[in-house]
Amino acid sequence: MTDQPTTDDQTPAPRRRVLVIAEAANPEWVSVPLVGWSIATALRAHHDVHIVTQIRNREAFLRAGLIEGTDFTAIDSEAVARPIWKLAEVLRMGKGKGWTMVTALSSKLAYPYFERKLWQAFGPRIAAGEFDIVHRVTPLTPTANSLIASRCAKAGVPFVMGPLNGGVPWPKGFDAERRREREWLSYVRGAYRLSPARSRMIRAASAIIAGSRHTASEFPQARDRLTLIPENGIDPARFSRRAAQPGTLPLRCAFLGRLVPYKGPDMLIEAAEPFLRDGTMLLDILGDGPLMPALREMIDAKGLTHAVTLHGWIDHKEVQSLLSQSQLLTFPSVREFGGGVVLEAMALGVVPMIADYAGPGELVTPGTGIKVPMGSRAEVIAGFRTALSRLIAAPQTIPALAAAALRRVEDDFTWDRKARQIGAVYEWVLDPKGPIPQPVPLAGE
Known part of the structure; x- marks a missing residue:
């Protein structure tokens, strides 16, 4: 298991200049936005990170003490994001249901617009060598193509994606639950793999971090650049209590x-x-x-x-x-x-x-x-x-x-530990000696 990224002489790895794309990142929310925030901010302890996020997260970033323009940039893509979200709310046919529909519309329509605006703001800086690595943390879904992966590759700047996760097949015998969740698009989700834009993104990526074995299986053409690091982690300050565990009943x-x-x-x-x-x-x-x-x-x-x-x-x-x-x-x-x-x-x-x-x-x-x-x-x-x-x-x-x-x-799942695991991937990307690191042992390994 890789702990702290190191160089060949075992000295701590240098701080890298990293542009972190975290379209969904918010310390005050849960699920994907909290994951995006937690990974992006944990990386700041080890690297010189500038976070690019969506405008809806701006106030939460400011409340958390980050400085706009220095620590982060908020991209206003609401002209597309807001109507897409409203459309998804109608098509999902029930509050809290049809998440595949929401993800599909967001990743195929709203996110590309966000990336276009991001490239307008940061493309010249990336091309000028201002960053050592561009790392897209969110969207987590592997169905969201990146328009800038190829542009980063052309500029000679490594593009890293992940952790990516999602699309786990519904297990047999639970089709009734699938219908109750209004997951109609899940029946045809695999069609996204046929996209030429996806193929271009995969070819351009210097490393792909998968959050699960299932997601890793969706990138057979990139096995030499693929590693597994589950996306979730723990903030020890937030989860500091300990269960008594008396070993008795009830x-x-x-x-x-x-x-x-x-x-x-x-x-x-x-x-x-x-x-x-x-x-x-x-x-x-x-x-x-x-x-x-x-x-x-x-x-x-x-x-x-x-x-x-x-x-x-x-x-x-x-x-x-x-x-x-x-x-x-x-x-x-x-x-x-x-x-x-x-x-x-x-x-x-x-x-x-x-x-x-x-x-x-x-x-x-x-x-x-x-x-x-x-x-x-x-x-x-x-x-x-x-x-x-x-x-x-x-x-x-x-x-x-x-x-x-x-x-x-x-040992493996605090946010700081996760930042170190990702840092090991950065070092491999910048100096790829041997196979890509596989830092986290999963069940069955």
């Missing part, structure tokens, strides 16, 4: 996430029903979404109100205070790209129990959590019930799992 579990079909909170309640009923397990459900009314009815109908608490929406800053009261994160999501919530639990010393698929399945290694085999809906429910039963029979095994989960996060 087993206190938590679900954290949007209450939508593919994340499976209803499957979790069904799997845990016998233990919730007999008092050997308590469950906190943290989050809100369209399934909230149905979950409330389900809990009432099964007579589980004494054992299940629906907390509703929780501010991200308050997540650790509630999650750290649990022994387990019980998270049966069947289509999770990155699995940031899994890392958040591990950082608190909370053991993840996950469906072994996509992002979470790669983050949880043997001894750091419990992986339930992916299968049909009935099989996932049965798998979680079996796993919970085993832990309830031997709760004293949980503290060791929690300690190992915490060590894994501290």
Whole structure:
């Protein structure tokens, strides 16, 4: 595992002049904008970074203490971005649904306009050699082509992309959930690979950072320039509490996430029903979404109100205070790209129990959590019930799992560690001796 980028004589690598493109980057939001912000700002501790972001993030950057013009530039692409977002809201057919539609419209229409304006502002500076590397951090989606990758290559400036993630196939047996999520475009998503613009971008990129094995598989023509670094990370200051982990019953579990079909909170309640009923397990459900009314009815109908608490929406800053009261994160999501919530639990010393698929399945290694085999809906429910039963029979095994989960996060998944891992890629790009670094061991490696 690569820790600190070094030169051949083992001295610390020099600070590089990096133009970081983070169209979505915001410390006050969650999901992709928080990832974009966290990676871009972590890189600033190791390199001379100028961040280019979209105008909607400007005020948050200023509130965070960054200096406009020196630390960052905000590109006003609202002339295209705003109407595209409004169109996506109409076409997605439901609040919080149809994310593939939103991503497609944003990456194919709004983002290219953002890049055109970016090149107008920075193209001459890139061509003049003002930056050692241009690194596109967001969009995270691998479907977003870059118009400036070839221009950077022509100027002799390395262009790095990633971490890229997304497009994990829906597992078999969950087509009903797919339809309920209004993911119609997911049926034809693979067509983006036929784009000539994508081929040009891949040829021009000096390095591609994939956030998952699935995304890595979408770049077979760039294997010599491809590395895996999951996009999610942890801020130790934000996740500083530690779960008590008494190794006793009742087993206190938590679900954290949007209450939508593919994340499976209803499957979790069904799997845990016998233990919730007999008092050997308590469950906190943290989050809100369209399934909230149905979950409330389900809990009432099964007579589980004494054992299940629906907390509703929780501010991200308050997540650790509630999650750290649990022994387990019980998270049966069947289509999770990155699995940031899994890392958040591990950082608190909370053991993840996950469906072994996509992002979470790669983050949880043997001894750091419990992986339930992916299968049909009935099989996932049965798998979680079996796993919970085993832990309830031997709760004293949980503290060791929690300690190992915490060590894994501290070793590989803090934002500072991620910046160092990316720095190793920078050094390889600028002096490509040997194969590209592969800094993060994923499950199965």
